[in-house]
Amino acid sequence: MALNTDRRIMTRGAAEAAQVDVGLRQYMLRVYNLMASGLLLSGIVALVIDNVPAVTSLFYASDPATGAVVGLSTLGYIGLFSPLVVLFGAMFMIRSASPAMVQGLYWLFVALQGIGLSLLLKIYTDASVVRVFFITAASFAALSLYGYTTKRDLSGMASFLIMGVFGILIAAVVNMFLGSSLLQFMISGAGVLVFAGLTAYDTQRIKEEYYAVEGDSALMSKTATWGALSLYINFINLLQFLLYFLGNRE
Template identity: 80%
Template sequence: MALNTDRRYMSRSQAEAAQIDVGLRSYMLRVYNLMASGLVLSGIVAWVIVNVPAVTGLFYATQGGQVVGMSLLGTIGMWSPLIVLFAAMFMIRSASAAVVQGMYWLFVALQGIGLSLLLQIYTGESIVRVFFITAATFAALSLYGYTTKRNLGAMASFLIMGLFGILIAAIVNIFLASSLLQFVISGVGVLVFAGLTAYDTQRIKEEYDVTMDGETMSKTATWGALSLYINFINLLQFLLFFLGQRE
């Protein structure tokens, strides 16, 4: 009798584990699809800004048909994703899933303004090459974060400290314009966002709960996609510093 009870318990446990496994794969696929769609939208916005003269004139100052700098609108657009991000963080608990998704799409669309600057600085061929290098690196790091049994939360505090260090150094370098400091920032940036990619993937995986309702799951997936999107974009920009070919 006890043996039959144990078998029923094991069967039920295995069924529940299988349900969680299937649900987790579906959830992670949703996160990655959102992130990939965000990258596509950002890329389209950046391409339109650079290649459609009427739009280019809105975001860049031109002289003799050549881009000489960003316009006031372009400068505002460069910083606007940060405003959207802080607003989303402030509203995360009270906002509906539809609002959170709307802010995500707004963020990635505005991010295309900043990415258009990369199209002005680096050759298209080198951007494509570094993009695929970034994608392969990101995939490997994310796979590691998903499959490893090691708790990556222990390095989270160091990664956050490194992130703040990069931000402070980048602000300082606006005034110093030091190529050496930029080299250090880019090197540290690659390491920090590589670590964050693995850590965030594990964190997103652990946040999944089969009992979450649809609204909560949608919000959680969107935030997860945003984290991975930010990691990918920053990894791309820092790798371009080392591997990109300038115009």
């Protein structure tokens, strides 16, 4: 009798574990699908801005004599910094916003991010952007897989990585005035390391969040969207910093 009871308990435990594994895989797939869809939308927006003259003229100023693009227009600068406004707004609204609103903010963010990505198509050759994109995708996949599978607790990295992000932002603002190639080299090197670490850390954090919100469909929707946004930002920053080292300029 006791043996049969133990077997039933073990069978029930195995079934519950399998159910959690299936649920976790579905949750992570949802996160990655959202992230990939966001990258696709950003890429489409960037391509439209870069290749459709009527749209290009809205976001870029050109030389009246030659017609060559000389820089961003006023609308272009507004569009360049608007994703930050959306991001900070989402951070303040995340707790009270509905799942639909959180997703709406996500799609707005990634669409606006396409304006900034169009700059990469102006600075670097199309071939090098495509090549570095696939290098970034392979690196991201390996880092995210490590974060998903490792038994090591990566939470200790969080404060260091966040400090690194702020340090990069401050250095980038300073270099806007200095224009130092050495400082830009250091910023890009630090950026690759910081966002590589964040990719692994965020993947582990997203995985752990699943266990915290499992069973609450509304909360799972919001955390999946927020997780996709975190991974999206990591990917885009890795791409930009790797382009500095590996991209060919126009």
